[in-house]
Amino acid sequence: MTDPLDLLALDSALDTEERQIRAVVRRVVDDRVRPYVADWYERGEVPVRELAREFGRLGLLGMHLTGYGCAGASAVAYGLACLELEAGDSGVRSLVSVQGSLAMYAIWRYGSEEQKQRWLPAMAAGEAIGCFGLTEPDHGSDPASMATRARRDGDDWVLTGGKMWITNAPVAEVAVVWARAEEGVRGFVVPMDTPGVTAREIRRKMSLRASSTGEIVLDDVRLPADARLPGAEGLKAPLSCLTEARYGIVWGALGAARDCLATTLTYATTRTQFGRPLAGFQLTQAKLADMVVELQKGQLLALHLGRLADGAGVRPDQVSVGKLNNVREALAIARQCRTILGANGVSGEYPVMRHANNLESVLTYEGTSEIHQLVVGQRLTGLSAFA
Template identity: 80%
Template sequence: MTDAIGLLALESLLSAEERAFADSVRRLVDDQVRPHVAEWYENGRAPVRELARELGKLGLLGAHLTGYGCAGVSAVAYGLSCLELEAGDSGVRSLVSVQGSLAMFAIWKYGSEEQKQQWLPRMAAGEAIGCFGLTEPDHGSDPAGMTTRAVRDGDDWLLSGTKMWITNAPVGELAVVWARIEEGITGFVVPLAEPGVTVNEIHHKMSLRASATGELVFDNVRLPASAQLPGARGLKAPLSCLTEARYGIVWGALGAARDCLDTAIRYVGTREQFGRPLAGFQLTQAKLADMALELQKGYLLALHLGRLADAGTLQPEQVSVGKLNNVREALKIARTCRTLLGANGISGEYPIMRHANNLESVLTYEGTSEVHQLVIGQKLTGLSAFA
């Protein structure tokens, strides 16, 4: 038997440095995530702060950023790290994506030098955890409708509003918060210990249970002028951060799919029915072949996007193609693998149902499938169908 990615020897397309980086992340996941993640998921709680420090030691937080203690790896290497992390659990990859591609990237791209020096080295080390406050209770796919506002009060700002479904919020030290001001939309770096900030953890989740998710409530929070991200002007700023995070998801979803398929291949090779292994039945092999085919295609797509990113030519609609395809196909793979395990497919002893449940969230966040379809449709036709 071969592993799922090994079918087309796709790792031969990687450089030695890229393979080595991916292998180091896989070892971390094998040592520190796999032995515990089923329990984290069942209990709905993971040691996020401790895990962040271990991820920081390996340079995984803001890995694709340069300077300020960041590793500065290539886009492909960063994508491979997302694949390996999500092969462990989507929640672990979400921790890294939100920290590095949303909160850190926003400060790195749009922040002042003072903000960068204050926050980025500590965030890269996992000593400070950040979150990204864009989604609101009534504004998810339409961030332009946000109602969170900041008004001037002398030299300060007063921030009021609510952000919902915010990964890392319950364990975070700071939030990059997007708000409407008189001139439009801008961002602020908000320490979560400030008076007027309330963080409510969201419980009873059926997905991403190894990830901390919360609500942020701002009640006339007083912020100095220096809290504003000076380079963030208009909705394009937060949307560019989402593009960064979506790129990681293109790779990450493949990790969940690979783990499901590898698990299923091992299982059907040893599980016997009607006197022979399940792997010897035609219908089983047809399912495995179809899933492996989609996994290879998704990997090639992710790698192509990574090479475009490293060349500096990657476009947002191209990331939408990757996110739409790879998450959709990963979810199909997880569901099909569940059928191959029969009743055992729902057991926490195996990772497949956990991955399938997690991918239901991945399918929705950072842009629903419908949003990405419309992004692609607009590029193809030149017409916006959002309104």
């Protein structure tokens, strides 16, 4: 049966393997996420370990990486997985993104062989949860000003500082922590049971409630010399990890938008007002038409970036274009869908308000819209407006 939201027949641009991977992820979301996510969101709790093991069995954790138990899938296949995961909930996609595109990717690209062998197979299987410690309480969009410090003490390193808004931190076995040393920004693999490391769950969130988010405090944490990521030198290293995660968001945000639009289309064609279905009114059809156009444009953009990534490579500023556009449009779609559902749009019985609330966080993390506008502006003009 033809998907009414695939007006441009974009499925024809996917190969058989890509469609099969998408179908597998869609099934696991339908079975393991959709029946429970509204309750997770309401309670502000999510079974991270259970989901991680399930995703690990399917090869979704670090799926675009090679070796060490990782699936070695294409960038497009990974993007499709992110889309299906976020159609369930942004928090669920964040679990996979932080695990694979931030924590695992940092170790995979910049770590020693010993670090890779120790952590990546367990993380790919979902037996070890990872987090990525870059954002700080006073330094979000400006990581170059990070206050966390790493100093040498003999052969050891001693880390002092704090990280904030760290997905998976309260349940993680390992953190990739970025700190400023005399030589510049350096990355460290920090087991969370190391003395001096504490993680606190952040409560009272109004967004991403089906996600474990925490603060990490580093109180003179002593690490051996081999805890440092040997290939990570300077701020470009953590920023390259952010580009990996942003790419997943380019696809993922469209999953939330698609779920809102699919829900709304069903609602509008079955809900009767003034003697006809809501979908029979011109204003409703205009809203639906505008939303599906933006959804399909976003999917075309995501697919193009994915093909670039699988070919010659995709630039960070190109990923910024995708993150800026797709998250902004996904949030607009969620808000518009809410208007068609009327009062039911704010009910937890429907996913629309949950997706809209989640997308407010997605709009901010991995670079705000303003940051991505400046990235694109610098590419256009050759002038940096960051300082």
